[in-house]
Amino acid sequence: MRGTPFALACALAGCGADDAPAPMTLSLLKQTTDSCYLLVGGDTPARSLTFPFKLCDTPGITSVIAGATQLELIADYGALEFSESTAVPTPTITMTLDGAASPTPLGAARLPQGGRAVFGASFVAPAHPGAQLAFLVSATAGFEQDLGAITLAAPDLAMTIEPCPTAGPCSMVSSVGSVTVHVTVSGTTTQPVTLTSTLDRITQPDRVTIMATEPASPDHVSGMTSLPVPAGTTWQLTASAATTPAVGPVITLAPPVIRSALACGARCAADSTTELVVIAPRFIHPATAAVDITVAGAPVVTAGTVTLTEPDVVHDTISGRMSVVFPAKPSAAVAIEVNVAGYRANTLQTVLAP
Structure with missing residues (x-):
């Protein structure tokens, strides 16, 4: 305690000239994900005090994570007793980072303790990893x-990507299915984690934010999201929280196998109608096929799209069908191109029989 508080403190408390007021004590507590508060600095609060939160019963990790730990600073004026009519001054709490005082003091509120003057201030640790945090009350x-x-402390961040293994190479099929991204970050408050995608070595402009809210340990929170597997050859995800990155593996993307077939095979009749079947991997996105048809080198304007709506769980595929009308042009060469999610099937070719 700085200075000599006897005169003012005794005037407030109504003590005698020979009485000495108890010193002010400070306790810095942090909230854990177990919903209790752990002492991380200063003095242990007096056992006689009661708080609107629970104090932790067992020791724990005392690190304070920049921008991520919920803190409570308790200022106890000591064993001085004040009457209800006494105006007890609310403390001014100045926070310093590396010795520089914050221009705005922390707001404090009196905690009910009968005649004892106890104040509390709630706040989140400043987002300045490595800085020295101190207080003057x-x-x-x-x-x-x-x-x-x-x-x-700087937040630590971990990321896992399902179905990638925890170690070793990871491969998937381009434009098929999705991945589940799990992140765990140090802190006791909700933490935003930003995901950045690098596709074919080019950083993509779109970002995805995961709000890590679920308790993962007394000092960590977690969150998850699902992302569709993109079209490309390589894909890598990077998660970041504050200044801490977590880099995922380079995922190799294999092209999906797209197949198509005509019911009439390679020898179809002129002036007839047949069925075109398109087959792609299940969970491909988008699940539609663009169909381009040329007859004797001229495009057919009526060619269109096929919606893939028939899943085959056994073969892990999905298919769709459309009717194809051949013109009355015997001996004309017909070529059919099918494209699903930017990937082409082998060109179907037939010569129209008379």
Whole structure:
């Protein structure tokens, strides 16, 4: 405690000239994901005090994560007893980072403790990894106390991608299905984690944010999201929270196998109608096929799209069908191109029989 608080403190408390007021004590507590508060700096709160939150019963990790740990600073004026009519000054709490004082003091509220003056201030640790965080608490001139510096830790971040293995290469089929991304980040408050995609070595402009809210341990929260597998040859995800990155494996993307067939085979009749079947991997996206038909080198304007709606769980495929009308042009060469999600099937060719 700085200065000599006797005169003012005794005036407030109504003590005698020979009485000495108890010193102010400070306790810095952090919230864990177990919904209890753990001492990380200063003095242990007096056992006689009650709080609107639970104190942790067992020791835990005392690190404070920059921008991610919920903190509570308790200022206890000591065993001084104040009458209900006494105006007890609310403390001014100045926070410093690397010795530089914050321009705005922390707001404090009195915690009900009968006649004892106890104040609390709730806040999230500043988002300055590596900085030295300290406090000066002043009730009035001469009645002050400081709390020594603690180092703000950078958040640690982990990412897993299902169905990739935890180690080793990962491969998938381009434009088929999705991945589930799990992130775990240190902290006790909701943490935004940003996902960035690199596709074929080009960083994509779109970002995805995962809000990590679920308790994963007393000092970590987690979150997850699903992402569709894109079209390309290589894909890599990077997660970032504050200044901490987590880089995923380079995922090799294999082209999907697209197949098509005509019911009439390679020898179809002129002036007839047949069925075109398109088969692609199940869960391909989009599940539609673009069909281009040329007859004797001229495109057919009426060629269109096929919606893939018939899943085959056994072969892990999905198919769709459309009717194809051949013109009355015997001996004309017909070519049919099928494209699903940017990937082509082998060209179907037939010569129209008379």
